[in-house]
Amino acid sequence: MAIRTIHIDTARTWRGGQNQALLTVKGLRALGHPTMLVAHPDGELRRRAPQDPDLVPLAPRFEVDFHAAWKLARIIRAFDPAVLHAHDPHGVALAALALGFRMPWPPPMLVASRRVDFRLAGNSxxxxxxxxxxxxxxxxxxxxRILVADGIPADRVVTVHEGVDLQHVADAPPVSIHExxxxPHGAPVVLNVAALVPHKGQRYLIDAFASVVRSVPDxxxxxxxxxxxxxxxEKQVHHRGLEKHVLLPGFRTDVLGLMKTADVFVMSSVMEGLGTSLLDAMACARPIVATDTGGIPEVVVHDETGLLVPPRDADALADALxxxxxxxxxxxxxxxxxxxRVHHRFSVEHMVRNTxxxxxQLLAARS
Incomplete structure (x- = not known):
């Protein structure tokens, strides 16, 4: 039976969560489930789905935005979904407020995706x-496990591993990372793809690379x-004298193509919910070096699909690289x-079916 759903993502930026939200919506529609997407009017998610007739541009100006919630409540009453699926924390707040307005009966069930391994805020x-x-x-x-430790009942928590669009990866043309x-032609290249924020651990990666170049000078x-x-x-790179060895080119739209021509993919995170860039790298048939933290060990099997090292350990990271x-x-x-492994366990089709x-299950329990 078809399940009507509304999906909400309020972020302006494009990161793994926005990609997973879009893949979920597309996958549900491919299975015949009527699906609406609510996205930030000026966000990257809306820009990447410009021809979507069921995309509604809406986002709260702040976490408690009753006007935006009232607009969402009108959308819910018109579309009458069985499930309201929020993909980010502000989306959860928006959905929760909207459900306080007059709803169809029965009201939609509220589902929240959780993709980060941060503790829940403890405020009211x-x-x-x-x-x-x-x-x-x-x-x-x-x-x-973090949600349960923060007081969420275990029977309200399930795991659905994120998925990668394997056909999209296969279709991406290789882009020479050297050119x-x-x-230098023939120089082995290690690639890291992540936001430049503290929990991604690039400071440890740069320290590690100072040791790597002593063993692999090129x-x-x-x-x-x-x-x-x-x-x-950049200052750290200069301080370590690694200007010729470490590059920080910024954001790129051709990541998959560059990934296909790198020699090793590395993830140096201190904290990581899962790491969708790891899935992309595995789908590109790249060997992995990553930290043993968060959900990463659920993706990378040590000494089988790559090497895992303790987080914040530059020496161990250098040895593995x-x-x-x-x-x-x-x-x-x-x-x-x-x-x-990624083809058998982490395809987007697998993720959507499990979702x-x-x-x-949730709707059956209510009835």
């Missing part, structure tokens, strides 16, 4: 909005992303195993 507003959530869909079991950034590190730490990371760059046979084995199953 946070408690009030999350109290109305009927089901939390967590991107990893690690995130679910794009004028790197190695290069390319860090793609933008964020508040860009200037301080050096090993991966010098042992080409092992790198090829890890890459092949990662490619198989629908959670909707069905």
């Amino acid at each position: 507003l946070s408690r009030a909005k999350y109290r109305q959530v009927d089901r939390f869909i967590c991107a990893s079991a690690a995130i679910g 794009t950034f004028w790197l 190695a290069r590190l390319v860090i793609l992303g933008q964020g508040e730490l860009h200037q301080s990371l 050096t090993t991966m760059l010098l042992d080409e046979d092992a790198a090829r084995r890890y890459a092949a195993a990662g490619y198989e 629908v199953a959670e909707y069905e």
